[in-house]
Amino acid sequence: MSASTRNPTTAVAAGIDLGGTKIESTLFDSDFLPLTSRRQPTPGNSYSTLLKALETEVQWLRHEATQKDLPIGIGIPGLVDPQTGISVSANLTANGQTLAQDLMARAGGTIVSANDCKCFALSEACGGAGENHSRVFGLILGTGLGGGLCQDGQLVLGYNGLPGEVGHYGLPAHIVIEHDLPLLKCGCGRIGCTETLISGTGIAQLSLALTGNERSAVDIASAPDEPDNSKVLEVWSKLAAEMLHTIQLHIDPDCIVLGGGLSNIVELETRLTNALNEVALPSVRRPEILKPAFGDSSGGRGAALLSLGTEERTDHEPRK
Ligand SMILES: [Zn+2]
Known part of the structure; x- marks a missing residue:
């Protein structure tokens, strides 16, 4: 079934793949298959306009899913300090900022961020080529x-x-x-x-x-x-x-x-x-x-997996 014909209200999490030129937002079901997705250009002029654009994506995802507290993960092209949540080495206006915390202060709910390569690895490890x-x-x-x-x-x-x-x-x-x-x-x-x-x-x-x-x-x-x-x-x-x-x-x-x-x-x-x-x-x-297995869509998928935390990922228990 294609993404466009599946019911977004069955979403369990969402992933936002934040790139240098585009932002791709995707809802995922309990099997971590995409339900619906959209792309927007990444605003490059300031951190506040980036935050505003991401807040719009968060609102769109939660509206589509009809869930105010839908967990959302963001994959970013840079390191995220696991202790402070500060983005470092990111080729974005988010460099030096606590992106996930700042978005949560605006939009509430659970929002996490991680390096996009880490999101790719997680996606391919959980239900992907590395399953x-x-x-x-x-x-x-x-x-x-x-x-x-x-x-x-x-x-x-x-x-x-x-x-x-x-x-x-x-x-x-x-x-x-x-x-x-x-x-x-x-x-x-x-x-x-x-x-x-x-x-x-x-x-x-x-x-x-x-x-x-x-x-x-x-x-x-x-x-x-x-x-x-x-x-x-x-x-x-x-x-x-x-x-x-x-x-x-x-x-x-x-x-x-x-x-x-x-x-x-x-x-x-x-x-x-x-x-x-x-x-x-x-x-x-x-x-x-x-x-x-998922290629370019693994960034958003991995970010969505990350937003649920490991304890809730019952479909993707660690392999023995
Ligand atoms: Zn180097």
Whole structure:
């Protein structure tokens, strides 16, 4: 049944996927399938206009669901401090603000916020591609590069919400030297983070360094066998494999679910599985590398799951 023909009053929670250019608001039923959804542009001029726009979305969701206290989660493109709720490193006017608390002060009810990569990981761990795995790492290969970790269907947030911030690992020195790759400044202020060459925007810089042409991730993904694109993807896969190896060494997930625009590269999961096999420690079990079940809609779905808290997620009990 399509979202438009299903009854929004059966909603149990809602998710708002807050992006740099659009806000997508979705109601979910008890199986965490979407009931209805809408998109609005993200206002960029001030925090107060952003809050106002989000309050309008909260009111629309609660009106559609006919529930004044409908729990709502917001996925944001930045870290959220798990102790204070302050957004940090967000490429939004919400940076440095307590977005969920400020919205609750205006609209009441339960509103939570989390990093969108963490929401993706939670969504794929609970009813998604990672459903039958206990330690699920969700890896977003999008405009930026980030991820999130779930253990038995629960997000692992750590002291600062950092688990999954793989975009700020250092690039592997031997590959940088072998291919004379540039060490670029990252948005975090450091030099040579993986994000600068492995993310969707980073792969264009990698293409420039290797071929002299700055091809976009979309160009490369749409023609992966074209000779220059193939060359870029070969080095990109080596860099990504080193990152996956580091993820395995310190997080040791039993599955990695890929998301973001680059995950649309044909058979990327096979490419990365083979690349990881080349560099992983011998004799260790390798994580299964999977396509996402929900893809772009996982941000809002994960945020909605988060808004219910774990104790109420009876349909998604931790797997044994
Ligand atoms: Zn960085």
